[in-house]
Amino acid sequence: MTATRILPGDHAPWFHAQALSGSPRYAFDSVAGRHVLLLFMGSARFAPTAAALSVVVAHRALFDDAKACFFGITVDPEDAEMGRIAQRLPGLRFFLDYDRSVSRLYHAEEGPERYRPHWLVLDPALRVLGAFPVDRGEEAIACLRGAIEAAPPEPHAPVLVVPDVLEPELCQRLVGYYRDRGGVESGFMREVDGQTVLVHDATHKQRRDVEVDDAELRNSVLARLARRLTPAVQRAFAFEPTRIERHLIACYSAGAGHFRPHRDNTTKGTAHRRFAVTLNLNAGEYDGGDLRFPEFGPRTYRAPTGGAVVFSCSLLHEATPVTRGERFAYLPFLYDEAAAEVREANLKYLGENG
Template identity: 50%
Template sequence: MRATAFSVGQPAPWFHCRTQLRERFCFDTIAGRYVVLCFFGSAADPAATEILDSIQAHRQRFDDAQVCFFGVSVDPDDETLKRVESSIPGIRFIWDFDRSVSQLYGALQPDGSIRQMTYVLDPALRVLAIVPIETAIENHVPSLVRYLDKLPAPVAPHAATPHAPVLVVPRIFEPSLCKALISYYDERGGEESGFMTEQSGKTVHIKDHSHKKRRDCVIEDEVLAKACSLRITNRLLPELQKAFQFNATRMERYLVSCYNSEEGGYFRPHRDNTTKGTAHRRFAVSLFLNSGEYDGGFLRFPEYGKGLYSAPTGGAVVFSCSLLHEATSVTQGRRYMFLPFLYDEAASAIREENLSFIQR
């Protein structure tokens, strides 16, 4: 399954439209299950007919509990001639006769025709895959179903337990970028990392092994830094805005960090904005570059219990810099991380005002 119009991890655009069942349907209300969004153009098209017949042949796969299917038609005759029929649960059709939804999703070509394609969205309505409907039409839906079968099942309903107010977002960096960042670190090595504290009214950088053991490598390669920034902007910031209504416009630090079990890598409980030199920081991002390749190395938020937090490779845990948090010890292997801070224009003004308090 390959991405084309959008990249994997980007949020799918929200929209309002008319469907076969509703005069005004809010697309964002279907979150919570996997979504198959198929831009087939017209049901009179032979390729579209084969696709829709195959969807019906796999009818049991679309149950609304785990997966739902939305077909997008741009042909008014599909409605008037009743060429397609919604089937609840799981199968619905969108009337996109003005082609606005098709344009939003990159399916509208310059000549006005429809580039037939199928999107797969995750339960948060982020792009998992985009599959063009091209040759071997008969394989399109079977391969789609095989892909759906491999996806993790949504967690069953359960009683919520106390947890920290953090956001866990997968698929921010793709595996190839994670590997490139790790290689960048390994080629250059890391310098011992300290932390900021207040001394005599100044923000100073100190090192204390009883509090922190970590090595950092600043990313000086502009191409690599830009790749990181672009993905944070396109894939993470929309989720931050949705969850916390915070519009991050600036990012501090481009660095790869390594917690090495040979040194007992850890960072004891701390907050990230307690000095004048760090007061501008609003959200911290812990982006995991090699999950599963080490033991230990969790995030913990003591104010909210003993829960341990992590993310898949390329995924991030995002949280307010005001929260007390720690990186637990890595007991085996090396834990590589990308660790920026996010802030906005108002916080940027605070940063400028406080520059004089930072000891150089």
């Protein structure tokens, strides 16, 4: 048993679970970007677990959702029913693990009648920094506090920046193409009952898009990508992109333009995506609107006009809100022949509006 327990250095497994007073299918991987304290509770009826929750309350100020957040995982429906636990924002949340799948995934439940309440401290990439028995809460808090204070100030995300992919004139043509048509509010893909469907939620994403239908304009972009971007991607990532999804010009406007942290390949309908490309078309003309990779710290990235930021579709990333002006970007996804087979096989999961 012990050998399979989750240890410092391990990546905390990802899961979906119901959050108390929150999403019925909360994606744990979207929590990346801050330190995390997990408490596998069993039940708060159990005295050591109740004492552990008091430790969290005593250090409540630590959990501000910016630097750190706390999740208790209960398997006991009575905890919520009797008000022994409650979501307190920012920072304090609970997963209702009534089927015990999360507890088993983390080896907190080691067999019938064998629940092992304990703490895990995770870093912003959701790697385990420390594991502590339930009665060692102050040590867990000290570990968390030490990690927050020691966090490197400038970690670097594994992204590639390639300048000079599209010439300024082509960038202007693309912006003009957008302006002539005007964008439509774009959604994002989500898995609902096993199907990949397009949903709209302005708190998560606000952006207006135009699909480039003009073959000559598309080919102009494709030719530049092939000559100037593909070799850089091959060198940096040993990956040969042969296919492109989306010929899309996006516009984020001040006060109404952002895309909150997400990954680009988490649904069946998007699982084929390998690398995401952000080609900025007017980098000097707006404030905000930068890329951030929360698993790798607060640093932001902005490709120069005509330049690209290329990153794995598995990375958590966000486009920060535009606060002045309008930001235009060309946003293809790259994949290859093997991934094309994945795409083909998953077509059946695309919902009506997917």
